[in-house]
Amino acid sequence: ATPNPWWTNAVVYQIYPRSFQDSNGDGFGDLQGITSRLDYLADLGVDVIWLSPVYKSPQDDNGYDISDYQDIDPLFGTLEDMDELLAQAHARGIKVVMDLVVNHTSDEHAWFQASRDPEDEHADWYWWRPARPGFEPGTPGAEPNRWGSCFGGSAWEYDPKRGEYFMHNFSRKQPELNWESKGLRQAVYSMMNWWMDRGIDGFRMDVIVMISKVMDENGLLPGEAGCLLEDTPVGPEGYSNPGPFCTDGPRLEEFLKEMRAAVFEGREGVITVGEAPGLSPERTGVISDPANHELDMLFLFDHVSIDQEGTKWNVLPFEAPKLKDIMSREQEAVRDAGWASLYFDNHDQPRIVSRWGDTSSEELRSLSAKALGLLLHMHRGTPYIYQGEELGMTNAGFTSLDQYRDLESINMYHQRVEEAKVQDAASMLHGMAVMSRDNARTPMQWDSSTYAGFTASYAPKEPWISVNPNHATINAAAEKRDQDSVLAFYRKLIALRHENPVVAAGSWHLLDKDDRQVYAFTRELESTQERLLVIVNLSSDHARIPEQTAQLLGIDHAGMMTATLGAVDPSKVVISNYPDEDTAAS
Ligand code: TEU
Numbered sequence: 001a002t003p004n005p006w007w008t009n010a011v012v013y014q015i016y017p018r019s020f021q022d023s024n025g026d027g028f029g030d031l032q033g034i035t036s037r038l039d040y041l042a043d044l045g046v047d048v049i050w051l052s053p054v055y056k057s058p059q060d061d062n063g064y065d066i067s068d069y070q071d072i073d074p075l076f077g078t079l080e081d082m083d084e085l086l087a088q089a090h091a092r093g094i095k096v097v098m099d100l101v102v103n104h105t106s107d108e109h110a111w112f113q114a115s116r117d118p119e120d121e122h123a124d125w126y127w128w129r130p131a132r133p134g135f136e137p138g139t140p141g142a143e144p145n146r147w148g149s150c151f152g153g154s155a156w157e158y159d160p161k162r163g164e165y166f167m168h169n170f171s172r173k174q175p176e177l178n179w180e181s182k183g184l185r186q187a188v189y190s191m192m193n194w195w196m197d198r199g200i201d202g203f204r205m206d207v208i209v210m211i212s213k214v215m216d217e218n219g220l221l222p223g224e225a226g227c228l229l230e231d232t233p234v235g236p237e238g239y240s241n242p243g244p245f246c247t248d249g250p251r252l253e254e255f256l257k258e259m260r261a262a263v264f265e266g267r268e269g270v271i272t273v274g275e276a277p278g279l280s281p282e283r284t285g286v287i288s289d290p291a292n293h294e295l296d297m298l299f300l301f302d303h304v305s306i307d308q309e310g311t312k313w314n315v316l317p318f319e320a321p322k323l324k325d326i327m328s329r330e331q332e333a334v335r336d337a338g339w340a341s342l343y344f345d346n347h348d349q350p351r352i353v354s355r356w357g358d359t360s361s362e363e364l365r366s367l368s369a370k371a372l373g374l375l376l377h378m379h380r381g382t383p384y385i386y387q388g389e390e391l392g393m394t395n396a397g398f399t400s401l402d403q404y405r406d407l408e409s410i411n412m413y414h415q416r417v418e419e420a421k422v423q424d425a426a427s428m429l430h431g432m433a434v435m436s437r438d439n440a441r442t443p444m445q446w447d448s449s450t451y452a453g454f455t456a457s458y459a460p461k462e463p464w465i466s467v468n469p470n471h472a473t474i475n476a477a478a479e480k481r482d483q484d485s486v487l488a489f490y491r492k493l494i495a496l497r498h499e500n501p502v503v504a505a506g507s508w509h510l511l512d513k514d515d516r517q518v519y520a521f522t523r524e525l526e527s528t529q530e531r532l533l534v535i536v537n538l539s540s541d542h543a544r545i546p547e548q549t550a551q552l553l554g555i556d557h558a559g560m561m562t563a564t565l566g567a568v569d570p571s572k573v574v575i576s577n578y579p580d581e582d583t584a585a586s
Contacts, residue, residue: 007271007296007382008339009504010047011494012097014386016347017054017076018062018464019443022454027461029443029454031072031081035088040476042092044390044487045494048271049089050097050204052347054082058108060173061151061407062441064099064206065106069191086199095201097271102188103207104174111187112175116162125184126175127167127213129156129224137163145223145232148239152411155242169210169242171407176246179211179255180219189262196263202271205295208256209276212249221245237420247278256287256294265293273341273382275299281329288338297341297382302326304349307356313416313423313431318356320538324513331380331508340381344372345389350439354395358540362473365392369486371536375519377493378534380508385490387444391479392486395439396468399429405465409436438465445471448478502530512546520549 021033031054041049054076056068063073072079089096105112114122135142138158144165147155149172156165157172167176177184192203213221222245223232232240256274264270276284276298284298306322307315334340344352353359357368369392377383396403404410409432416423423431433439443463446453451463452471468474479485497503506523517539523532533552537543545553 004505005290005296006269007048009497009501010271010382011045011377011497012048012050012271012273012382012384013041013044013046014050014052014346014384016052016387016441018052019441019454020387021444021446022459022463025456025459025461026075027455027459027463028075030075031077031085035081035085038085038088038092038094041094044491045498046094046385048095048097048201050273050384051099053099053101058106058173060106060171064101065104065108065171065174066101067106067108068110070194083198090199095269095271096199097202097204097273098195098200099206100192100203100208101206102177103210104168104170104176107173107175111184116159118162118164121183124181125178127178127221128162128164129167129221130164131158137165145221146234146238146240147223147232147242147245148235148237151408152415154239167242169207169246171411177211179251180213180215185255185258186262189259192259192263196267196270201269202264202273204299205272205274207277208274208295209248209252209279209298210246211255212252214245214249236422237415243278248276248283253287253292253294257292260293260295272296273299277301281326281333283333284330284340285333285336285338288334288340291337297339299341299343299346299384300330303330304344308435311416312435313412313428315431315434318538320516320519321514323356324510324519327379328510328513331510334381335507340379341384342376342379342381343384343386344376345386345440346384347386347440348437349386350435351393351395352389353392354439355434356538359394360540364540365394365474366484366486368392370489371538373486373490373493374534375536375538377497378503378521378523378532380504380506380523383497386440388440390487390490391445391474391476393442393445393474394468394470395433396436396442396466398433398436398438398466401429403466404432404436404438406437406441409438441465443467445475446477447475448472453477500530500532501525501528502532506530506532511548511552515546517543518546518549520546522552 015034017029017034020029021037022029023033023036024030053063053066054072055066056071056073057063057066072082086096111122111125114120115126129144131137131142132144143154143156149155150169151171155167155169157168158165168174169176179185215221234240272295274295279300281300281302284300286292287294288297303323303326306326307318309316330340352372353365353369357372358364398404401413413428417425417428442465443452443454450457452467452475455463479487502523502525506525509522511520517537518535519538520535535549
């Protein structure tokens with residue numbers, strides 16, 4: 001069989017530059033700060049770092065609104081700082097992946113400004129549509145249809161200069177790019193090649209599954225101007241969800257193949273991962289199948305939606321069987337071809353130890369973080385560690401609206417509580433405390449000093465968002481000194497993957513799918529005769545070893561797992577060489 005690509009046993013570390021390390025005391029993280037922390041990342045053992053956007057941006061959506069793809073925003077530094085980071089990372093054997101945001105740009109991008117002139121060559125690089133017939137443009141109800149934005153309000157914004165509306169699935173300062181335009185696509189590929197030629201190693205592609213929109217025979221989008229607004233069913237907040245029309249559209253795979261041919265073909269050592277909200281696990285088997293020449297892997301969303309009902313602000317309790325079911329589908333989809341990404345945390349998700357672990361005591365927080373880390377990293381796929389996840393960093397613990405910075409949380413509070421009145425303030429503030437993206441964006445906790453070492457204690461400016469007070473005990477400096485820390489555990493997890501082919505390449509088989517406390521599965525690799533049995537107690541109390549797992553262990557299932565949230569130290573994990581030895585519990 002062809003050897004597996006290098007990224008099948010790589011571990012990727014996501015950096016949110018704004019919150020990682022501030023080197024000039026302005027309260028924002030920056031590129032020089034990242035470079036100063038590369039030894040920490042090399043010591044952890046990660047193979048790749050993925051940087052959330054550092055391009056020129058008005059920072060309306062913290063850099064996911066780009067106004068110049070080929071320059072660095074002064075908030076983060078300069079192109080020279082970027083070149084130095086690339087050189088220093090590569091010198092340590094660490095690859096660098098940038099965040100590609102080409103479903104939309106900032107409204108301050110030159111392309112958009114040019115597009116506001118209907119005679120300009122860029123006129124069709126965005127989605128422009130006239131007001132509904134019979135309505136005064138720019139007045140309420142005149143929008144082309146009732147699509148809503150993920151960040152609140154209508155998905156259409158009126159531009160007085162052009163006299164038409166432009167579509168935005170995110171903030172009104174993030175106009176949607178029209179990928180039907182070949183000129184736009186060529187300009188994107190040219191920019192991507194400029195970065196690849198500068199020495200980066202690939203891209204994480206922001207909402208890339210949204211670049212193809214569903215069209216009708218006249219090139220119109222469903223629910224277009226002229227259609228009755230009732231054509232687009234409207235939710236309780238007064239808007240419909242554009243998702244179905246804007247995700248996994250008919251030309252998605254055509255565009256991905258065209259991009260791969262134009263940018264990645266012939267380059268070595270590259271990795272591409274596409275963010276795929278709304279895509280089913282089964283689609284990842286097609287899009288990540290190397291025979292299709294599209295993407296190496298996708299970020300799916302089903303497993304990080306099992307504790308939400310309708311919207312992320314309606315929170316449901318964690319149920320292990322639901323996670324097992326979804327993770328099984330995601331593993332099954334790529335059993336024979338294609339590849340899975342493995343993540344629980346990122347800059348849009350709450351911190352997993354607070355979400356599905358138990359932070360009611362220091363011991364349980366540490367055990368939870370290890371249990372969840374072992375669970376994720378022992379699956380088949382490429383694991384992604386989000387900054388601070390390796391420390392067991394927790395949610396922010398915010399209780400009032402003014403502590404939040406994320407426009408998604410703030411806008412949706414106003415829309416849901418004050419405008420549409422579909423949720424009361426207390427319930428929404430609870431939903432935000434559990435699910436807001438700001439939970440992942442508080443400064444990285446390096447040490448126990450005033451600002452956690454994120455910025456100097458004497459810095460002239462406070463950090464842009466509050467530092468979590470628990471940095472006094474949860475921080476990298478303390479955990480580096482503690483061989484039993486979450487950090488030490490993650491270092492072993494990564495080493496386990498690098499040293500045992502079964503972890504990266506072994507097949508995956510779930511055990512006891514209905515057990516509500518214990519999550520257990522096996523990994524097997526014929527070529528090296530290795531088998532691994534992973535048993536994780538995801539509850540906060542003692543759990544009985546379930547039937548199938550006990551049988552595989554050859555013990556009476558009365559055997560109890562002693563440690564609550566039992567994640568044993570991975571260095572004790574014995575990779576058994578079957579068939580003679582019995583499998584080892586881990
Ligand atoms: O996120 C896309 C996406 O699906 C988000 O709407 C996310 O799922 C949501 O915030 C969860 O409630 C990407 C980026 O990761 C995110 O940071 C950007 O805000 C967004 O696209 C627009 O670029």
